[in-house]
Amino acid sequence: MPITYDPNNIFAKILRKEIPCKPVYEDEFALAFYDINPHAPVHVLVIPKGAYVSIADFSALASAEEITGFHRAVAATIETLGVIEGGFRCIANTGLNGGQEVPHYHLHILGGRVLGPMLSKVQA
DSSP: OOOOOOTTSHHHHHHTTSSOOOEEEEOSSEEEEEOSSOSSSEEEEEEESSOOSSHHHHHHHSOHHHHHHHHHHHHHHHHHHTOTTTOEEEEOOOHHHHTOOSSSOOEEEEESSOOOOSSOOOOO
């Protein structure tokens, strides 16, 4: 069963400036800001300004302009953070099994150190 977008989720409130954040980048398509519970020396969230629950929702319903604008905002954020040369990881947690905590599509950018393997290998 698909999750319905909740306009009172924390990221919607951040977009409406009801909750402060420490911004890194913003344009008409996206807002990038530091995660309040970082898992790496660099941990930034990038959220589209539209009301999308997940990457699947965004991919299916966003306009081509929104999709392009969002990904360009991600690229600009990565450049601003200075993590290109050392490497970084982008993660979009989706749904319960994916560990998504906020029902607003967001991309995590992590860097600033060696991040190690993504997941433990499944034992056969």
